Amino acid sequence: MRTRVLAQSIVLVVGFYCFHGILSAQDPNGPNGEPKSVAAAKAKLAVLKELQQLRQETTTKEKKILTDYMAQLDDLRKTALEGGDLDEAQRLLVLKRAIENGEVPFLPLSTNRLEILFAQWQSHEVVTDVTGLIRKQVKNEKCSLTEKYMVYGMKDIRPGVPKTLIVVYRYKGKLAIAQTTDDMVGTIHLVIP
Numbered sequence: 001m002r003t004r005v006l007a008q009s010i011v012l013v014v015g016f017y018c019f020h021g022i023l024s025a026q027d028p029n030g031p032n033g034e035p036k037s038v039a040a041a042k043a044k045l046a047v048l049k050e051l052q053q054l055r056q057e058t059t060t061k062e063k064k065i066l067t068d069y070m071a072q073l074d075d076l077r078k079t080a081l082e083g084g085d086l087d088e089a090q091r092l093l094v095l096k097r098a099i100e101n102g103e104v105p106f107l108p109l110s111t112n113r114l115e116i117l118f119a120q121w122q123s124h125e126v127v128t129d130v131t132g133l134i135r136k137q138v139k140n141e142k143c144s145l146t147e148k149y150m151v152y153g154m155k156d157i158r159p160g161v162p163k164t165l166i167v168v169y170r171y172k173g174k175l176a177i178a179q180t181t182d183d184m185v186g187t188i189h190l191v192i193p
Helices: 002-026 038-082 086-100 131-135
Strands: 115-123 126-129 142-145 164-171 174-181 190-192
Touching (some): 038 086, 038 115, 038 126, 038 164, 038 174, 142 164, 164 190, 174 190
Antiparallel strands (some): 115 164, 142 190, 164 174
């Protein structure tokens, strides 16, 4: 009886590991990876589009706030000049010029950098999330993809079928979408921004 229970336990454990191995071989990302269905990718793009609209509204409000702030800086500079505080007047002028050039030095995060939010490599119903691979290509606030896609770590998800790379990114506070299709010999051409 004990031998039978022990044998059944061993079969269960071995079976579990074999079954788990089969599942892992089928999906290297496991159950916690990105959803791969076209419907999930479309839903994600819809959310990103809504977020883009929100960011545009936020950008408009931010411009108004900064314009009002620059007017206050002008008034403060005028007061500093009238009071003979030339150093303060110069500091206020430098701050105003920085803001006019799109820099807000006292903000903790720069909105001028390139940020890859989402990237997908797709061909008809086959969709692969390549966000991490594309983020690695960002150098000096640019992402230049002009070689065979395999150079960037992407795989041929459908041999002989054109594939499309879609990249959703934010640059200088604005959300944008860029896309390119491979040229059937595996070369892609996409430069962001």
